[in-house]
Amino acid sequence: MTEKISDELREKRREWGRAGGQVGGKRRLETMTKAKRTALAYQAGVKGGKPRTIDHERVRELRKQGLKYREIAAKLGISMPSVARILREGNKR
Numbered sequence: 600m601t602e603k604i605s606d607e608l609r610e611k612r613r614e615w616g617r618a619g620g621q622v623g624g625k626r627r628l629e630t631m632t633k634a635k636r637t638a639l640a641y642q643a644g645v646k647g648g649k650p651r652t653i654d655h656e657r658v659r660e661l662r663k664q665g666l667k668y669r670e671i672a673a674k675l676g677i678s679m680p681s682v683a684r685i686l687r688e689g690n691k692r
Contacts, residue, residue, distance in 0.1 A: 602642075609644055612639065612643045613643050653675065653681060658682055659686065
């Protein structure tokens with residue numbers, strides 16, 4: 600579904616996205632399907648989410664040392680649900 604595009608076109612699409620209601624702006628995105636919006640975001644290089652700020656390996660190490668979820672969260676400055684999610688995802692891999 601995603602075609603290869605040049606860096607020049609990618610930058611142009613980013614400019615259009617910042618334009619607001621102009622070509623490629625909000626109005627176009629509202630009338631577009633979710634799949635098409637996602638594909639365009641990947642092509643523009645803006646899809647993929649925020650880079651990780653939590654050290655997942657550190658969470659797993661602390662858990663192996665016997666610390667409770669609450670203690671891990673306090674030590675790393677993150678929430679308990681984040682600790683639970685990280686440990687749950689680790690089990691799936």
